[in-house]
Amino acid sequence: MPAAFFGNRPGRRRLLLLLLLCVSLSGGSPADLTVATQDTSQSQANSLTKMHAGFNESSSASLGPGHTMQLAGQMSVVNYGKYELLLDGDSRSSMERHITLHSATAIELSCRLSKKYSHLKNPEVSWKRGNETIGNVHKTGNSWNIRLEVLDSSKLGSYSCNLIGEEISSMVHLQLPKIDENKKPIISYEGDTAVMICKSHDYAPLSWTWYMTNGSKQVAINDSLADKYVIDRKPTNVTHLKIRKVTEEDDGVYWCEAAFNLGKSKGKQQLIVLSFLVPLKPFLGVVAEVIFFLTVVFLYELYSKRKANAEDEKESDQVEQLKTEEKSGLEKSSARQRKN
Incomplete structure (x- = not known):
């Protein structure tokens, strides 16, 4: 001291x-x-241990969204979130929520009945996943709650709360992060480099994998084909696939797959490979139309000339015939005069 x-x-x-x-x-x-000194020290240590345990228990019970807690029987720390749906019977404001999850999460879903149904004596609300009714529904005041431990993709899907006896329901969708994909096809010409991009907003996947469609199968594209394919994974929430010197065989559908703790999400890309003759098609079409028009004009002129020549020849023959007839008539009249 x-x-x-x-x-x-x-x-x-x-x-x-x-x-x-x-x-x-x-x-x-x-x-x-x-001994008394040692007992005092031990009792102080025990008190500190109980205080620490009590703090952990109270903190785990009062966690809100964005905090962490330890699931029962699980050693890993996961996120915790509480979400509320409203049952009000108004289709225009019928509540439907989409909740994105990427890692193990403990979720409490709460379904609260609107005050307009306060006249109901014993309202009952059920929770369903698809057509399967969920048990262990806890009622607190005017809310019916269920708790889920989402440790893998098997717990993802659509959950609905329904007012029994009434056609009133609200729905919540638990889903993996969606992949931002290019809706329009990517157009490239033979010999060029095509680049396809996939993004995962707000969530960084553990890994990215690209696939190409071969008939009805999806074939993974690996980095061993670096002379043809280049995969860039930086930053972690974005991936690029570069295809060098594309050919008509590269034309098709490609998939980007993002792996998260809870499962995998996919995005779709379409690559269209065009030949260099494709841009010339409009020009070739115009040229073909011009050639066709010139051919028609030439044939018409040729036909017209032939027809004119034929008419000229016919007229000249008629003139010659008239001259011959006139000459023969003069000769006949001369002969008659001589006889007289």
Whole structure:
């Protein structure tokens, strides 16, 4: 202990003598003093342990969204969240929520009945997953609650709370993070480099995997084909697939898969590979139309000329025939005059 507390050495001796005197008057011994000191230390340690345990129990019971808690029988720490649905019977404001989960999570889903149904004496609300009714529904006031421990994708899906006897329900969807994909097809020309991108907003996957569709199968694209495919995974929530010197065989559907603790999500991309003749098709079409038009004009002119020549020849033949007839008529009249 510090010297300021005990003072000098004579002061220490006086304190020790005083302690020995107290022990003697109480009928104890110096050994009892040591044991008493150890018991006091042990009781203080036990008190601290109980306080710590009590703090853990109370904190686990009062956790809210964004905090962590330890699930029963599980050693890993997971997230905890509480979400509420409202049963009000108004289809326009019928509540439907989408909850995105990427890691193990303890969830409490609460279904609260609107005040407009306060006239009901004993309202009953059931929770369902699909067509399966869920047990262990806890009623608190005007709310019916269920608790889920979502440790894998088997607990994901759609949950609904329904007012028994009435066609009133609300729904919540537990889902993995969605992959932001390009809805429009990616168009590239033969020999170019095609780039496809997938994103996972707000959530970083553990890993990314790209697949290409081969008939009805999906074939994984690995990094061993670096001369053809380049996969970039930085930052972790974005992935790029580069296909070098694309050919018509690369045309098709590609999938990007993001792996999370709870499961895997996929995004779809479509690649269309065009030949260099494709941009020339409109031009070739125009050229073909011009050639066709010129051919028709040429044939029409040729036909017109032939027809004109034929008519000219016919007219000349008629003129020659008239001349011949006139000549023969003159000769006949001359002969008659001579006879007379």
